[in-house]
Amino acid sequence: MQEYTEAILKIPLPRGQKVDEMLWHYDKHGEYSVRSGYQIALKLKAPDVPSNSGSNSKRWKAVWSMELPEKIKNFMWRAARNLLPTAENLWKRKCLKDPICQGCNREVETVRHALLDCKAARKIWYHATSSVQISNAQNQDILDFIYEVWSTWGKTEAEQTIAFCWAVWFARNKRIFEGKKSDPRALAAKVESLLEAYHRARKPDASHIHNVKRIVQKKWEPPPGNFLKVNVDAAINNRDQVAGLRAVIKDPSGKIVAAGTKQVPLRVGVSFAEAEAMEWGLQVAKELSLSALIMETDCKEVVDLLNNTKGSRTGISWVISDIQEQRRDFKEVKFRHIPRTCNTCAHSLAKFAVGANTSAV
Numbered sequence: 001m002q003e004y005t006e007a008i009l010k011i012p013l014p015r016g017q018k019v020d021e022m023l024w025h026y027d028k029h030g031e032y033s034v035r036s037g038y039q040i041a042l043k044l045k046a047p048d049v050p051s052n053s054g055s056n057s058k059r060w061k062a063v064w065s066m067e068l069p070e071k072i073k074n075f076m077w078r079a080a081r082n083l084l085p086t087a088e089n090l091w092k093r094k095c096l097k098d099p100i101c102q103g104c105n106r107e108v109e110t111v112r113h114a115l116l117d118c119k120a121a122r123k124i125w126y127h128a129t130s131s132v133q134i135s136n137a138q139n140q141d142i143l144d145f146i147y148e149v150w151s152t153w154g155k156t157e158a159e160q161t162i163a164f165c166w167a168v169w170f171a172r173n174k175r176i177f178e179g180k181k182s183d184p185r186a187l188a189a190k191v192e193s194l195l196e197a198y199h200r201a202r203k204p205d206a207s208h209i210h211n212v213k214r215i216v217q218k219k220w221e222p223p224p225g226n227f228l229k230v231n232v233d234a235a236i237n238n239r240d241q242v243a244g245l246r247a248v249i250k251d252p253s254g255k256i257v258a259a260g261t262k263q264v265p266l267r268v269g270v271s272f273a274e275a276e277a278m279e280w281g282l283q284v285a286k287e288l289s290l291s292a293l294i295m296e297t298d299c300k301e302v303v304d305l306l307n308n309t310k311g312s313r314t315g316i317s318w319v320i321s322d323i324q325e326q327r328r329d330f331k332e333v334k335f336r337h338i339p340r341t342c343n344t345c346a347h348s349l350a351k352f353a354v355g356a357n358t359s360a361v
């Protein structure tokens with residue numbers, strides 16, 4: 001603020017007497033414009049002090065060390081340099097009438113807003129398989145954000161995050177220019193397969209240790225000693241209006257202890273069926289008198305509801321409370337969300353269950 005007060009004190013006064021007049025000091029004609037007002041507001045909110053100037057090269061180094069397809073790296077560079085044609089940037093270049101985001105019609109569309117904060121972007125992030133949490137630090141730019149992910153979660157997670165930003169931008173363009181909505185799950189799968197294909201092509205054999213490690217991380221992980229792991233999934237058949245539920249129970253050595261499939265009528269939607277799959281998994285485990293379980297699904301909504309991080313008043317809450325009820329019959333039950341790639345075994349059998357009319361354990 002001081003800087004602005006000083007600037008005002010520097011305004012020269014007229015020598016003769018003149019009638020007082022309101023002038024907007026920040027414009028050379030003394031006229032207020034939304035553009036100059038917005039720029040002042042921006043400066044007051046986030047002064048141009050290069051907050052991370054000291055470690056900026058460190059941040060860029062981190063970005064360039066990422067192993068990503070060239071087009072995604074390029075995208076990252078443009079995003080970090082604030083060169084993406086967001087509404088704000090187009091408006092600054094006088095190509096748009098206002099800087100407001102078309103995704104939410106509420107806020108100025110900065111790069112950060114388009115990729116992380118906009119509700120349209122959040123919808124997609126919600127389905128991201130990554131464990132990265134987007135903080136609400138609005139002052140943090142995209143480069144800061146990536147660096148934070150890199151230093152907190154590691155390089156692989158940062159690579160996935162950048163690739164996901166790219167997918168969010170892709171979906172945003174599709175929405176704006178083609179009027180098409182992208183399916184968040186399909187987008188997440190696209191990002192994953194893109195990265196996997198890239199790493200496979202890049203490291204065919206020699207240094208494939210890193211590659212193997214990536215794949216192992218993405219595969220099923222054994223539960224700790226006294227736990228058994230239950231992977232559940234639901235496959236939907238819209239034509240016949242049925243859902244196939246599937247549960248696979250494995251011991252710490254990865255051996256299948258039990259597997260169960262069941263077909264149910266398709267009711268409310270995918271998440272509802274995923275919750276039913278979770279309930280089915282518990283029933284199978286109960287029949288086997290198991291005591292400590294880790295239940296895994298690729299449906300984040302169900303896990304959030306079960307872990308009480310999210311509430312619901314829709315039909316799904318009945319299934320959730322049934323599951324909570326049944327949970328008491330066990331010594332310990334943990335609910336976890338995992339990427340679809342880790343849940344493939346349960347998923348393919350859930351598909352199989354869609355074809356079968358009965359339930360089987």
Ligand SMILES: [Zn+2]
Nearest residue numbers: 101103104118
């Ligand atoms: Zn928005």
